[in-house]
Amino acid sequence: MSLQSVAHQFVEMCRQGKNFDVMRSMYAPNIVSVEGDGKQTAGQAQVIKKSEDWGSDKTFHGETVAGPFYNGANPDQFAVYFTFDITPKASGKRMRLEEVGVYTVNKEDKITREQFFYEGAR
Amino acid sequence: MSLQSVAHQFVEMCRQGKNFDVMRSMYAPNIVSVEGDGKQTAGQAQVIKKSEDWGSDKTFHGETVAGPFYNGANPDQFAVYFTFDITPKASGKRMRLEEVGVYTVNKEDKITREQFFYEGAR
Numbered sequence: 001m002s003l004q005s006v007a008h009q010f011v012e013m014c015r016q017g018k019n020f021d022v023m024r025s026m027y028a029p030n031i032v033s034v035e036g037d038g039k040q041t042a043g044q045a046q047v048i049k050k051s052e053d054w055g056s057d058k059t060f061h062g063e064t065v066a067g068p069f070y071n072g073a074n075p076d077q078f079a080v081y082f083t084f085d086i087t088p089k090a091s092g093k094r095m096r097l098e099e100v101g102v103y104t105v106n107k108e109d110k111i112t113r114e115q116f117f118y119e120g121a122r
Numbered sequence: 123m124s125l126q127s128v129a130h131q132f133v134e135m136c137r138q139g140k141n142f143d144v145m146r147s148m149y150a151p152n153i154v155s156v157e158g159d160g161k162q163t164a165g166q167a168q169v170i171k172k173s174e175d176w177g178s179d180k181t182f183h184g185e186t187v188a189g190p191f192y193n194g195a196n197p198d199q200f201a202v203y204f205t206f207d208i209t210p211k212a213s214g215k216r217m218r219l220e221e222v223g224v225y226t227v228n229k230e231d232k233i234t235r236e237q238f239f240y241e242g243a244r
Contacts, residue, residue, distance in 0.1 A: 034193060034195050035193075035194075036191075036192060036193055036194065037194045038193060038194025038195040038197075039194070040195070066203065066220055067220075067222070067239075067241070068241065069158075069220075069221055069222050069239035069240045069241055070158060070239055070240070070241060071156060071157075071158055071160060071237055071238065071239045072156075072157075072158065072159045072160025072161070073156050073160040073162070073237065074237075074239075075160075078239070079201075079222040079239040081188065081203040081220075081222060098188055098189075098191075098203075099191055100189070100191050100201040100203060100222055115193055115195065115196075116193065117189075117191035117192055117193045117196075117200070117201040118191045118192070119189070119190065119191055119192060
């Protein structure tokens with residue numbers, strides 16, 4: 001597949017709410033995930049667990065994904081813009097989070113790196 | 123100023139429609155602008171002219187800017203998500219463009235690089 005095919009598959013699955021299927025089927029075993037504070041998590045299972053842990057104390061109402069977007073100087077990457085409509089169970093206050101994700105794809109069409117840009121803590 | 127201060131000033135000015143004031147006041151003399159196809163334009167005056175040329179055959183109805191967003195692994199960068207509501211004068215067909223911009227800021231608080239991620243031509 002081309003980068004564009006991988007990127008469109010990624011976006012379509014996210015729009016169907018299949019974020020964890022994306023991680024299981026499209027992430028390389030050695031994927032590195034970089035959060036907004038720069039903290040890195042390595043390994044597919046570890047990255048999935050990080051997402052499970054993050055979601056465990058929140059109710060999800062919806063998600064939007066804009067993109068994918070490309071830049072020819074970074075031919076192995078695509079970017080997306082996410083919004084998440086959530087309610088932290090602790091506060092009960094519904095809120096909207098937004099972030100840019102930059103994804104790196106290897107020659108085997110697997111995602112080897114995800115890097116999230118956002119403001120504030122998660 | 124901090125990266126965050128520069129980034130918020132950038133976003134506020136864009137929201138006020140002052141995109142060219144941003145280029146004149148916040149861009150370093152040697153800024154490099156990278157379009158979606160990877161083509162680079164170097165120099166503040168050249169980058170301003172590129173934007174003027176791009177806008178010259180379009181009517182602008184509005185612009186939204188989401189962000190700024192950060193990642194600690196790239197401490198000199200911020201990202202934004204733009205949408206542009208335009209009508210190309212040639213077609214007369216109103217359309218919405220969207221893109222992610224990644225900006226690099228130097229120690230003098232000037233923007234030295236802008237890199238746009240989008241799908242399709244501009």
